[in-house]
Amino acid sequence: METPAQTARPLLDMQDIDISFGGVAALRHARLTVAAGEVHALIGQNGAGKSTLIKILTGAYRRSGGTIRFDGRDVDFRTPKEAREAGISTIYQEINLVPFRSVAENIFLGREPRRFGMIDWKSVRAKAKALLDSFGLQIDVEKPVRDYSTAIQQMVALARAVSSDAKMVIMDESTSSLDEREVELLFNVVRRLRDDGRAVIFVSHRLDELYALCDRVTVMRDGQTVAESAMEGMDKLQLVTTMLGRTLAAVVQEDSAVKEANLAKRGGVALSAEGLASGAKVTNVTLDVHAGEAVGLAGLLGSGRTETMRLLFGADRPQRGTLTIDGKPVALKSPQDAIARGIAYLTEDRKAEGIVPELSVRDNLTLVCLRTLTKRGVVDVARQREIVDGFIESLGIKLRSPDQPIRELSGGNQQKVLLARWLATDPKLLLLDEPTRGIDVGAKADVAKIVRELRDSGLAVLLSASELEELTAVADRAVVIRDGETVAGLDGARMSEASIMDAIAYGSGEASTLAQAVGTSEGTKP
Template identity: 75%
Template sequence: MSESLSTPLLLEMQDIDKSFGGVAALRRASLSVAAGEVHALIGQNGAGKSTLIKILTGAYRRDAGLVYFAGREVDFTSPQAARNGGISTIYQEINLVPMRSIAENIFLGREPRRFGLIDWRSIHRQADTLLSSFGLSIDVHRPVAQFSTAVQQMVALARAVSANARMVIIDESTSSLDEREVELLFTVVRRLRDDGRAVIFVSHRLDELYAICDRVTVMRDGQTVAAAPMAEMDKLQLVTTMLGRSLAAVVRHPAAAEGRDPSARGPVQLTATHLRAAPKVQDVSLAVHAGEAVGLAGLLGAGRTETMRLMFGAEAPGGGTLSLAGEAVALKSPQDAIRRGMGLLTEDRKAEGIVPELSVRDNLTLVCLPTLVRRGVVDRRVQKALVERFIESLGIKLRDADQPIRELSGGNQQKVLLARWLASNPKLLLLDEPTRGIDVGAKAEIAKIIRELRNTGMAVLLTASELEELIAVADRAVVMRDGRSVAELDGAALSEASIMDAIAFGAGAPSALAEAAQTVTQREQP
């Protein structure tokens, strides 16, 4: 996992452990970053990247392990202590004071003084000089809220530079920028590198990693699983490492979808054409038929969740068209989508799904509650019969329907949320990571339910980070990359290998896995 470096290490994190409530978030994780390099830190959701960064910057306390920075052992107790020690972090949600001026934000808490008073002339002059070195000519007297996200990123970087930070951590800062703004950010990052500073760059956009980064560390399930120069790890290898599948395993044992008869599907229920909602959704086109399950594949950050929310009316579109059952629609809210026969099972069960203190009965009937009202009062008899039917049909394990849903296992909570939407009798069901955070047995049960829904004629669009799980239920797959749909796979073309190929290279590179297969075969020949 490690390799020798020609330049001295500025940061070395060794055997870092961290648990929350007995659940391990990091297990002997490591990270080494040299001075004067841009280092990519990548991994899927839950891989441990954010936890590792928060331990480095003092937001979390580590349970075990050692951290060395600039040649000495350190144990920062707060983000402020880390900043004072030479480490600055720029998050996706920029931490600036909106109504303060650009100059004030750059020097906040470190204002130069003269005769005991703040030297405003010096602050404005230094801020102007610093931003000019970044190629920006702007009025530093104006409030930072009046400027674009890209300019605010530059201000945050200028603050780090003015504080003489030896290391800058950029955490998903490009996700809200357009191409021109990203290039401006990269120009500044390269200058930081040329000045001998280290940059840790966290991003899910593969092209960006290869454009700006010198080395990469890959994390998965709380562990560091790879560290190498970017030039020595191609895109396909990077994808397979993130997903936990070796090239050899994919080539020898290619998980593929079962053959299904396309004629079994019904009419088109959903059509999206060049759908856009900057910055996460750039150009998505797909169709879902009745009696069909379509998988939306891609790495975290590809725009899958945002696409589903856009289709459900939870986000305003920036362009493109959406049609339901052949009719063009403009959904202004999730209520519009529900009225048109749609349902959305969200990715975050705890934050956007269950109402923890309410009973299973109340959670299950939350969406269809208006249909259970008789003369202004909920018909408890009808509600009870409905709840009992879904508890039995989905095999929900519980004490009774009045039990608080928070007391159920993750898998049974997920079944209740599925039942919530099924009780509304939808024609189209959007399932965003329906098996996330549940055990293996519950995953198999959820997959069986999805297949049964498809077989009864429902249209299903689903996402899953585990490709094998996606392929197990999907008739077709649409692959997303950097907010765009780049490939559509079905029949014999739908496999774990072909999805990885499309994620790594987009459209037009069908030979990548074939080349990998040839390489693996050659290595194994006596």
Template identity: 80%
Template structure:
């Protein structure tokens, strides 16, 4: 697979009329707009990247196109005709096939059966199994793949299963194939195999919409790109005309001029007074999401874990907390190499982990605020299996006051609280266990602006009190507001570490785009201009 950001060849779709046109698409959920004036145009014979951060609107656009959602406004034209699919089945029958990250094959049925399921060739009214197997084998051979099509599909790797899903789409005469994060569980060799098939589809005149967060894949495969942000289309371009840094800044919605900051003095002061090393991770690896991540965190500092969605941030934190098995690499706590086989092992070592999925992995919705807050420290509050209610009440009251949790009563079900207050309860839960290292994965996701500011203030206070904090966040503005250092990961690898004066939103974006190859000239020029402006201001002030 190509590992560079060099321009792709001119699009084979140049000059052709669009196969698909989605214009001014609108839809709301619960009165909240999810898409506003969103656009997408794809030609036959091209691979088109559809990208954006989590919540940008990519999946919603795909679901509207394929009939899973009904749009509230706008128009969709396919092959020059206005269409309004009411079900995904109608979309498939019209020639639009979707391959999702979670492959929807029947695992115990054969490869051949999966390819022609529901469309088997018949002879004298009966399924002609020889024809099914012959056609399936021929189709996969055209992809350069020779396998036993009579074997159950579950006996093959994820990459082969992706090929089978593609073959099913091709066998149904799909004119457009949508691939939603199809490479997320593949290694490089498997990705290249998949790409060779996608290129063949393009060369055969089919359109492919490719959804991925892996920048190198986009530049290796795609001809054009549509970038979405906050439910809107913010850019449409050929890949050759948009370099990696432009792509990242467009996705995040931050221009270089807006992100150049000078918080270096405060960060350097924090780093100068930090304490001993609390945790060190070396070459962590767990296929397929994490391949080589190294970082360390000291007492009294906040380290930001930066990277695009899908880069491996969450998976790295789960490895550190013992939630997923570590395949390679080492973890050290207080200088001692440890093996964390479970979250219980991590908690015993002083680790706390606030997960990204507050509702799925955090709160117990039917339990009270009191019970949710003290869930981790219940053992220390119990004697002979009976909870000391007075101690429990004291802890609950202390954290409600110190974190500013707004609620009617500690006995109130936590599901009745706002998202921001639920997040504060979860943070209090871990602080009550008196950890030495706090892992925070997207701690401000899904909460309002005021609550975000409260959480950021709390994290800074915890850092200043000597706690070691590792913070993962998609919003670079939030990350740089709290972190003293940033470790940047891309495609499951550590690609840069930015300390104190080196750290800014622009330098993080540059590292995401280019890795450890050094800042781009554009970023360097922005930094230079910013420094010159600051010096000019000092001279005038003097």
């Protein structure tokens, strides 16, 4: 049965949209139709054309063909400002707020109510408070926005869109760094926007979120629109296979027998940590990683996963506990110490802590190993080219040229470049913190395949992931942390999404009683 939003006149109708970059077609006859009063999912692999289509709609790019109708008239926005003035507001994954300005100032920035020619600050604060109160959010609107969590900042960005009378709000990966409670809070606001008759375009790689929130879906692949459907008219299997354009064989989880076989043939302990503690986030973590195995570090957001990774890489210093590498106790004073001992660390924040956007793919890939390629201040260009070309081929990095800026690559291909950067250092232990964050289903499958190949080659891998399905698909065993403490070690048939969630929910937090179990890879649930 169709919803009113599906039968209404479209608020947005984009047809036959074309654009090319450097002679390469990025969009070919793409289309997107969105009605007022609906939440519309726009999905596809990274590089499928979603961002390009949005940038054409909002005036950041100029299309070479096709038509756009918005709110009943033909439009051709030449700048994002024109799109905003027409009623289209975009909230990106990296929130575009002024951090040192107050919540109220951010909501009405550039549109402040005035009295006698002066900004009426009393009215600014009152309107901001009333707007956020209507969202069910009671906060101090006079505090700087940087003092609040990412979830609250998302609400402020939404409030700004509502205050500007936006007819359409585009949300690009807005939930990627939120926990479940924060996601539900955000969803409640989005549902209110829909009920008020506004349209929301929701871009996300989290399939469960799409089914929980969205009314309809448009699927893109290779610059084309390949499917349009009501959400209830397309199950998850159809959705994924439509995005990939192939079977799901590449993302099928290894069964427990395969994992048991992997554990049986693994090598010696590459790294062991016992009773690690640092601040409030890591209070008692015990784990080890062997050569030739992939260990999943499981836990809710805020459980201390990232902080544990940073301790193991020497980015932070432990206050208590011991760390052993290749059987020898060490005290890592810096990441340089860790790199020298064969540890590599792929951080969760690709854009802030990973890529150098304006540098080429070649320079980004060889950034860490550049010193070994330099003699008397001169880079061995031939050797650099050999390394870069080798990883582009072996990891399947899609690009026009190694000399193009890395910012032009899709998120999944940027992640592969960063992975290659660390593999070029020939590490013994690879730390992967949310390696699939913000990338599409196809790229996730590629990353999983690469991790398995690295494990099979004898590399020790420790990875964390918010999505338990992804973690159990790749890891041979799991170490579960809860409130900064190790609470379980699970392997083989004992490692499943259900058992990990059970450990997170019911773990006693007495990590010391699990040290032996974790060290020998035998699962225990307190």
